[in-house]
Amino acid sequence: MDKKVALVTGGTRGIGRAIAEKFAANGYDLVLNFMRKRSAAQEAKEAIESAYGVRVHLVKANVGEREQIQALFAEVANTFGRLDVFINNAASGVMRPLMEIEESHWDWTQNINAKAYLFCAQEAAKLMQKTGGGAIVGVSSIGSIRTLPNYVAVGVSKAAVEAITRYLAVELAPMGIVVNAVSGGAVDTDALKHFPNREEILETAKKRNPAGRIVEPRDLAEVAYFLCTPAASMIRGQTIIVDGGLTLLAE
Numbered sequence: 001m002d003k004k005v006a007l008v009t010g011g012t013r014g015i016g017r018a019i020a021e022k023f024a025a026n027g028y029d030l031v032l033n034f035m036r037k038r039s040a041a042q043e044a045k046e047a048i049e050s051a052y053g054v055r056v057h058l059v060k061a062n063v064g065e066r067e068q069i070q071a072l073f074a075e076v077a078n079t080f081g082r083l084d085v086f087i088n089n090a091a092s093g094v095m096r097p098l099m100e101i102e103e104s105h106w107d108w109t110q111n112i113n114a115k116a117y118l119f120c121a122q123e124a125a126k127l128m129q130k131t132g133g134g135a136i137v138g139v140s141s142i143g144s145i146r147t148l149p150n151y152v153a154v155g156v157s158k159a160a161v162e163a164i165t166r167y168l169a170v171e172l173a174p175m176g177i178v179v180n181a182v183s184g185g186a187v188d189t190d191a192l193k194h195f196p197n198r199e200e201i202l203e204t205a206k207k208r209n210p211a212g213r214i215v216e217p218r219d220l221a222e223v224a225y226f227l228c229t230p231a232a233s234m235i236r237g238q239t240i241i242v243d244g245g246l247t248l249l250a251e
């Protein structure tokens, strides 16, 4: 019961997995949520357990569904009895131009990316209260503040993530819970396969980045971890952009 526990939604692939590994490397037991790809989840569990000697509990749940959120957190409570860190990383979304967005596309995207964050954070706070507090990090993207092709539904959901982060930071502060978000420039994960202009995005992210390279999953993981340490305890409700300075460029 002494070991700290971190829950990462969508923690079995891409950026979520890098975040999970960072916490495992620092001794956290993990609950990793996924939605569809059980074999990738199983591979992540085995690799992390053998590399870091921590426990990894997998939970299949679509965080866009309220009842599945409740089941996810019930498993956290039943398995570990505590929660110290919650990383709201899972995301999905329909990539279409604004004029082609239908109601079902909008609802799917907002439910998984924005609504889930609020209701997961409620459940996380209830568990964290039992041990006197914890930390929550939302994962956002540059599309929250910049326009990207085909990204309207996701971009708006990420703007909501950043707004929810600010409200959580204030309203959960009395419970001893620190809340912030990390936002990234393009990262070469499976998610980019859904972008019709993937090659162009990657080329720009590499060539034009003032830092001289593309953002890697571990870059976001380092900052997400830092935001959950005592050194960051007076940072509240902020979205830290991890993009090597790319979005600073006017053109």
Ligand SMILES: NC(=O)c1ccc[n+]([C@@H]2O[C@H](COP(=O)([O-])OP(=O)(O)OC[C@H]3O[C@@H](n4cnc5c(N)ncnc54)[C@H](OP(=O)(O)O)[C@@H]3O)[C@@H](O)[C@H]2O)c1
Pocket (backbone or CB within 6 Å): 009, 010, 011, 012, 013, 014, 015, 016, 033, 034, 035, 036, 037, 038, 040, 061, 062, 063, 064, 088, 089, 090, 091, 092, 112, 139, 140, 141, 142, 183, 184, 185, 186, 187, 188, 189, 190, 191, 192
């Ligand atoms: N890639 C980028 O360029 C980039 C840049 C900035 C920010 N981000 C953000 O970083 C986060 C992770 O992105 P990524 O690129 O690592 O994505 P990814 O490689 O596509 O992985 C997505 C993960 O989320 C899970 N997931 C998807 N929908 C879910 C749902 N409804 N319920 C529960 N789990 C779900 C997936 O589970 P399955 O394996 O079962 O499908 C998978 O584990 C997202 O919030 C994304 O917006 C990404």
